[in-house]
Amino acid sequence: MTGPRTRELLAREAAHLAPGATDEAEAGGRVFATGAGSVLTDVDGHEYLDFAAGTLTQSLGHCHPDVVAALTRQAGRLWNVHDSATEDRAALGELLSALLPEHLDTYAYFSTGAEVVEAALRVVAAVAEPGRNRIGALRNGFHGKTMGARMLVHWDIGHQSFAGNSILGYSPYCYRCPLGLTYPSCETRCADLVVKHVATKPQISALVFEPVLGAGGVIVPPPGYWEKIAQACRDNGVLLVADEVLTGGGRTGAFLACTWLGVEPDLVLLAKGLGSGFPFAVLAGRSDLLRSPEAAAAGSTASTFGGNPLGIAVALATLTVLDRDDLIARAAALGDRLAAGLAELRERHPMIGDVRGAGLLFGLEFVRDRETREPAPDLARAVYRAALDAGLRTALGGHILRLAPPFTLTDDELAQGLERLDRALRQVGPC
Ligand SMILES: Cc1ncc(COP(=O)(O)O)c(C=O)c1O
Structure with missing residues (x-):
């Protein structure tokens, strides 16, 4: 139930707030005041276990003391010097190279998921062989709200679809198989079609994909799906661009989802789990791609806020804790x-x-x-x-609820979260 202070603040801001909030914020109608670990508190003092971890950003929970200390220290020192080096940047590169597969040893720094998707598209366009002027993507994928990202998937949360130059392949949505088949007797026919229509097409430069599709409803590929597609892309010179904005940083139980799926991407995009809620994103890639003269034109990785010192400090602290603990x-x-x-x-x-x-x-x-x-x-x-x-916050999207709590969740909080969800389910429908 919402309290009086919440209702008062929501009524006040309604006069000036543009519509267009997520279902989640709209249906939730909460005004949060503080976060500590897995617990959020609203302005009326109600507490919530945050099983959505902010926007799947709070892998270390809310306001982890080491991250707060790093951000506070940096906030008193230096905020912006364009893309000039700062004290922490070398250490961040070293730590990323220790956490990522060996071949992904070169990095560029940005602020948001969509921004890093755009950066990857620029690299792909720069290095593509003549004639390879289209991009592959997956149905049910989501890559952000900038034009390039929207163009990839022909749909967008909250906006009319935008037709682009991508060619879409089937995602491994077994529960609603678009081919009406059932795994394993289907023998991953959806992957065969991605191979046929995307991975082996001579005009395709890259396949941009989420290894596990997050916003589309946590679509987890069955064994065999990625093996076939990744191999075909390799054999046909199609770059593999893994959008791990949501999955990267350990969310699926490995630093990259690609690792447990056996996919070796050429470029990887990271954001949510890296900055503990502070806007920060990384384009990680093969050195020969990111250092190629076509991709490495002066200024190509720079923007006003990209790789700002605050984001660098937060990411370094976040990854240090992730690794240390x-x-x-x-x-x-x-x-x-x-x-x-x-x-x-x-x-x-x-x-x-x-x-x-x-x-x-x-x-x-x-x-x-x-x-x-x-x-x-x-x-x-x-x-x-x-x-x-x-007292449980989840993430709502259409007919799907996503659960993605912080990695620092205690055993007791896990049990409580499940109990609260059970209570909510019992309240809404008969067992
Ligand atoms: C896989 C993926 N890519 C890109 C984005 C876009 O990130 P941002 O909202 O930071 O622009 C998202 C956002 O949810 C995402 O889940």
Whole structure:
């Protein structure tokens, strides 16, 4: 339930706030005041376990003391010197090279996910062989709201679709297979079609993809899907550009989702999990690509806020803690327990059609009926609201609720989160 201070603030800002908020903010109607670890507190003093980790940004929880100290220290020293080097930048590059696969040893720094997607598209365009003037992408993918990112997937959250020059392949959406097939008897036919229509087309320069599709509903590929596509891209000179803005930094139980999926990308994009909520993004790539004269024109990686000293300091502190405290292993272990808890909830609540995930990233798909699988966005929204009232924040998108808590979640908080979700589910629908 919302309190009086929340209602007063929302009424006040309504006079000036442009519409267009997410479903999540709109349906939630909360005004948050503070965050500490996995717990958010609103302006009326109500507490919430944050199983959405900010915007899947708070892998270390809210306001981790080491990150706050690094940001505060930097805030008293220096904020912006364009893209000139600062004290922490060399150390950040060294740490990234220790965490990423060996071949991804060259980095450029940006501020947001969409910005780093655009940077990758510029690199691809710069190095592409003549005639390779189209890009491959996946249905249900999401890469941000700038024109280049929207052009990739022909759809956009909140806007009319925008037709671009990409060629789309099927994502591995087994629960709603676009081909009407079932895994494993399908033998990943969707991947064969991506190979045929994208990976082997001579006009394609790169395939831009989310290894696990996040905004599209946490679509986790079955074994075989990426193996086929990645191999075909390799054999045909199509660059693999992994958008790990959401999955990167340990969210799926490995620093890169590509690693456990066995994909060796040429470029990787990282953002959410790197900056603890501070805007920061990294384009990581093969040295020969990022240092090629075509891609490395003067100023090509610079922008006003890209790689600013505050972001660098925050990312260095975030990754240092992630590494020092072995938090990715913790995410994987917590993820196993969350998976078991969610599977148990699915047993008891027929409105949950599907539960899927990897590491600490899960999607719950709400359906009207398990037979027809008709999507039920009203149920997802009702559960989202009831969960907030029970003290649990999740991420709402259409008929899907995503759960992605901080890696620092305690065992007790995990159990409480599941209990609160169960309470919300029981409130919305009969078991
Ligand atoms: C995979 C992926 N790429 C890119 C973006 C865009 O990031 P931003 O919102 O920081 O522009 C998002 C945002 O959710 C994302 O999930």
